[in-house]
């Protein structure tokens with residue numbers, strides 16, 4: 562591969578399941594050594610997109626090249642350069658960690674050493690444990706190990722931290738960051754914006770099968786249209802329009818709106834300080850004051866009118 566040709570080039574991908582268009586004209590160009598994220602709501606078409614890139618599904622239209630290899634015409638060569646960890650991998654439940662790694666080693670010409678690989682994902686102490694008896698986090702780590710066993714130059718990881726506790730999630734992020742250090746290109750599918758913001762060099766936001774924006778995480782967050790947000794609840798009744806009038810006069814404020822009982826102020830710079838001082842000076846008592854940066858979710862709302870993550874009932 563020359564230094565400038567992309568590691569993954571997907572062009573005009575389209576996939577329909579009967580009446581449902583899952584992927585609608587998706588084109589992506591991923592550079593070597595990038596951690597590239599695909600972020601979207603449940604059902605946005607993320608998994609279908611990466612299955613098309615991995616050569617596991619045939620597109621109705623469009624082409625995929627991974628390091629120059631046609632993903633649909635040359636599956637045998639693709640398998641040697643691409644590692645794939647998909648959601649809910651179907652592994653032989655009765656085999657142990659070591660047995661599974663040994664089995665997968667036989668699929669590749671120049672596989673990694675079994676013991677070193679198991680060590681690198683922190684499973685040495687569990688190497689004799691059957692897959693079905695591993696914790697969720699251990700199963701995830703094993704599935705990453707199996708995606709890496711053939712020394713792939715490109716790796717696809719789909720929802721790698723879903724269902725993991727915070728500690729296991731952080732370990733997984735460290736594993737992915739280490740892949741980039743070794744020059745591996747990573748295509749990371751997620752609906753968790755924190756994960757994508759931390760790890761990815763660039764992100765494609767997918768909605769209803771289409772790429773609605775593609776940029777660095779910071780570049781995407783700028784699409785939110787504001788940098789800071791302050792919310793608070795007035796302690797008592799406030800005459801209508803008073804707060805809006807007071808706050809809209811501040812240089813840092815871009816927008817003020819009511820959201821139920823809360824007041825939401827969007828703007829920039831040290832918004833929290835500016836708003837707090839103005840409220841104190843005007844003698845308005847407030848509670849539950851919170852200042853936060855704009856996130857990828859705010860950008861997603863600005864682009865699509867909907868939130869990224871479902872409002873799940875907890």
Ligand SMILES: Nc1ncnc2c1ncn2[C@@H]1O[C@H](COP(=O)(O)OP(=O)(O)OP(=O)(O)O)[C@@H](O)[C@H]1O
Pocket residue numbers: 578581582583601602603604605606607608609610752
């Ligand atoms: N095998 C299939 N047959 C029919 N419809 C499918 C099939 N696989 C996916 N779909 C539909 O296609 C759309 C895209 O699904 P896909 O799994 O690619 O989305 P996703 O963004 O990965 O979602 P999730 O985050 O829930 O995994 C969804 O509406 C889904 O219901």
